[in-house]
Amino acid sequence: MSIPDTIAAPLPEPGPPLPAARRPAPSPARAAWRVARQAGAFIASLALTFLGLTCVTFVIGRFIPADPVLAVVGDRATREVYDKARLDMGLDRSIPEQYFIYLKKVLSGDFGHSVITSQPVLYDLMRFFPATFELATIATIIGVAVGIPAGVAAGANRGRWPDHTIRIVGLFGYSMPVFWLGLVGLFVFYGRLGWVSGPGRLDVFYEDILEPRTGVILIDSALAGEWGIFWNAFGHLILPAAILGYIALAYIARMTRSFMIDQLSQEYVTAALIKGRSFRGVVWGHAFPNILVPLITVIGLAYAGFLEGAVLTETVFAWPGLGRYITQSLFNADMNAVLGGTLVVGAVFIGINLSCDFLYKVADPRLRAP
Amino acid sequence: MTIASADPGGKISLRAWLADETPKSRTQAFLANLWRGVVALCSNPVAFGGLAVVLAIVLVAALAPLFAFGISPIEQDLAHRLAPPSPTHWFGTDELGRDIYARTVYGARVTLTIVVLVSVIVVPIGLTVGTAAGYLGGIVDTVLMRITDIFLAFPRLILALAFASALGAGLRNAVIAIALTAWPPYARLARAETITIARSDYIAAVVLQGASTPRILLRHVVPLCLSSVIVRLTLDMAGIILTAAGLGFLGLGQQPPTPEWGAMVSSGRDLILDQWWVATIPGLAIFVASLGFNLLGDGLRDVFDPKAA
Numbered sequence: 200m201s202i203p204d205t206i207a208a209p210l211p212e213p214g215p216p217l218p219a220a221r222r223p224a225p226s227p228a229r230a231a232w233r234v235a236r237q238a239g240a241f242i243a244s245l246a247l248t249f250l251g252l253t254c255v256t257f258v259i260g261r262f263i264p265a266d267p268v269l270a271v272v273g274d275r276a277t278r279e280v281y282d283k284a285r286l287d288m289g290l291d292r293s294i295p296e297q298y299f300i301y302l303k304k305v306l307s308g309d310f311g312h313s314v315i316t317s318q319p320v321l322y323d324l325m326r327f328f329p330a331t332f333e334l335a336t337i338a339t340i341i342g343v344a345v346g347i348p349a350g351v352a353a354g355a356n357r358g359r360w361p362d363h364t365i366r367i368v369g370l371f372g373y374s375m376p377v378f379w380l381g382l383v384g385l386f387v388f389y390g391r392l393g394w395v396s397g398p399g400r401l402d403v404f405y406e407d408i409l410e411p412r413t414g415v416i417l418i419d420s421a422l423a424g425e426w427g428i429f430w431n432a433f434g435h436l437i438l439p440a441a442i443l444g445y446i447a448l449a450y451i452a453r454m455t456r457s458f459m460i461d462q463l464s465q466e467y468v469t470a471a472l473i474k475g476r477s478f479r480g481v482v483w484g485h486a487f488p489n490i491l492v493p494l495i496t497v498i499g500l501a502y503a504g505f506l507e508g509a510v511l512t513e514t515v516f517a518w519p520g521l522g523r524y525i526t527q528s529l530f531n532a533d534m535n536a537v538l539g540g541t542l543v544v545g546a547v548f549i550g551i552n553l554s555c556d557f558l559y560k561v562a563d564p565r566l567r568a569p
Numbered sequence: 570m571t572i573a574s575a576d577p578g579g580k581i582s583l584r585a586w587l588a589d590e591t592p593k594s595r596t597q598a599f600l601a602n603l604w605r606g607v608v609a610l611c612s613n614p615v616a617f618g619g620l621a622v623v624l625a626i627v628l629v630a631a632l633a634p635l636f637a638f639g640i641s642p643i644e645q646d647l648a649h650r651l652a653p654p655s656p657t658h659w660f661g662t663d664e665l666g667r668d669i670y671a672r673t674v675y676g677a678r679v680t681l682t683i684v685v686l687v688s689v690i691v692v693p694i695g696l697t698v699g700t701a702a703g704y705l706g707g708i709v710d711t712v713l714m715r716i717t718d719i720f721l722a723f724p725r726l727i728l729a730l731a732f733a734s735a736l737g738a739g740l741r742n743a744v745i746a747i748a749l750t751a752w753p754p755y756a757r758l759a760r761a762e763t764i765t766i767a768r769s770d771y772i773a774a775v776v777l778q779g780a781s782t783p784r785i786l787l788r789h790v791v792p793l794c795l796s797s798v799i800v801r802l803t804l805d806m807a808g809i810i811l812t813a814a815g816l817g818f819l820g821l822g823q824q825p826p827t828p829e830w831g832a833m834v835s836s837g838r839d840l841i842l843d844q845w846w847v848a849t850i851p852g853l854a855i856f857v858a859s860l861g862f863n864l865l866g867d868g869l870r871d872v873f874d875p876k877a878a
Binding site (some may be wrong): 251370371373377382383385389526534 | 715716718719720726727728730731732734735807811814815818819820831834835837838841842845848849852853855856859860863864867
């Protein structure tokens with residue numbers, strides 16, 4: 200066991216004062232090489248995390264059901280059917296071999312067939328994804344549009360009433376069960392006030408009129424010039440999006456506040472104030488650009504989080520998205536669909552997460568290690 | 570080890586004994602530290618509010634039969650199903666005529682059970698992985714942290730959902746599913762703490778005395794990591810409650826007829842437009858419990874870790 204060198208290390212000799220560090224500006228080639236190296240590390244960690252994800256879904260699918268063959272053929276199957284299914288599923292091979300077969304299938308986009316829809320799982324996922332995408336995007340926009348100004352206001356007025364108000368609003372957002380908030384929202388705004396439309400993406404009247412191009416109804420209807428459908432879809436979308444947006448707002452405002460406080464305590468802020476710039480000018484002109492970079496990660500995390508937070512919201516609002524697809528498959532013991540969905544949501548989540556980390560490093564010069 | 574040799578014995582008051590700057594024994598030092606923490610906590614209004622809510626919930630859960638006034642949470646009364654809130658049924662009755670007030674009171678038990686069980690599983694795993702990675706460094710560190718990162722990168726509810734569905738519905742499996750997705754932040758936290766601790770002189774001194782690695786980790790590193798882990802745990806408990814309620818809402822938590830808040834909200838889902846109380850009241854309970862832990866955690870962090878606030 201090595202002894203930490205805090206004891207043994209001799210004190211540094213007091214030499215002549217070092218010249219002020221003046222590193223030559225890195226050449227463009229070197230800078231490009233650094234970005235390339237970071238990109239390499241990024242792709243490697245992406246691949247590794249994805250491999251880990253497939254390991255987990257493989258383990259869940261292969262080991263946790265008492266007998267995966269029985270789960271497929273049912274317990275009334277004859278011996279021959281059972282044996283054939285076992286061979287078909289490759290369960291006579293060794294575990295690592297099974298894993299590689301699974302990995303190969305996953306990489307080629309083959310998640311098996313869904314038992315309920317009897318379509319390939321990948322096809323189902325592509326069909327359900329646009330709804331989740333639509334919801335998550337609008338929710339993130341709401342969260343960013345409200346959360347960032349609120350967080351800046353809280354950070355700039357630390358300890359005063361805007362700060363306390365925003366802290367309480369944020370704490371409430373953190374503590375609300377999203378499915379309950381959805382139900383209460385439906386009760387108040389749909390049931391009592393009638394301001395918004397009920398569950399689903401469109402009224403029954405409008406369904407199946409629109410030719411799906413992107414699958415995102417707001418875009419499709421606008422492209423087709425069907426403004427009636429557009430506003431109908433908007434009425435359905437706004438409540439779930441606002442509720443998810445509130446959850447994002449709580450998180451974004453809190454992080455923005457703490458970044459802002461951090462920046463406002465820096466010396467450049469004092470310098471700018473002494474020079475005579477107004478406080479508002481310092482906050483938005485000097486401090487805000489500095490918090491933008493870490494905010495990328497926060498917004499990305501919130502966005503990625505919706506792909507899972509949406510599971511509950513989609514259930515409450517009967518929103519035909521990924522989360523609802525996964526939960527419905529779950530209750531019909533459709534393991535292929537559940538694991539395929541988990542894998543895809545996980546992959547998107549990991550992708551967004553790590554991309555933000557990467558962007559963050561590329562965008563912030565201070566984080567580029569020499 | 571000596572046990573509290575400094576006897577307060579009437580002459581020195583207990584408070585003075587606790588505030589003593591030069592503790593005579595380990596126990597006294599420990600108790601004095603604890604006392605200072607409690608005083609700091611209670612003088613912070615946010616933390617105090619949170620503590621009050623959490624203690625109230627613990628009390629209600631522990632004495633559920635008393636708080637429910639002897640009303641059974643599972644007894645059905647189909648003649649009075651979906652009754653609105655009234656003096657006989659404070660929060661109304663659900664679709665099987667069960668008293669929602671009693672069910673909400675008993676539901677605190679399930680929620681607290683999940684929170685406690687998850688904490689008991691998660692903290693040791695996180696501490697073991699984190700301290701080992703931080704102290705041993707090198708290849709152990711790389712491997713353990715990669716595994717942690719992989720788990721950290723997963724969407725928590727989806728993974729818990731997949732686990733819970735594969736293991737089957739039920740309280741035990743919900744706890745396992747939540748714990749499996751909740752431990753990575755603790756490992757990271759413990760590792761970060763350990764790296765700074767491992768460089769300190771007193772660890773070098775213990776190494777020179779010939780202490781084994783497990784002993785160093787257990788006796789000299791883990792106790793110092795505990796305070797930040799506990800702060801983090803309190804903040805996390807709100808999230809655990811929400812995840813548990815989410816699993817319950819989807820039918821993967823505690824199975825009926827035992828009352829569980831998430832499942833109660835779910836049973837009131839289709840009734841929300843006409844019988845709002847069925848879903849609203851248990852949801853409010855989840856919100857209050859989660860808010861209590863959030864307030865307590867926020868306050869604890871203000872008190873013990875002012876830097877991060």
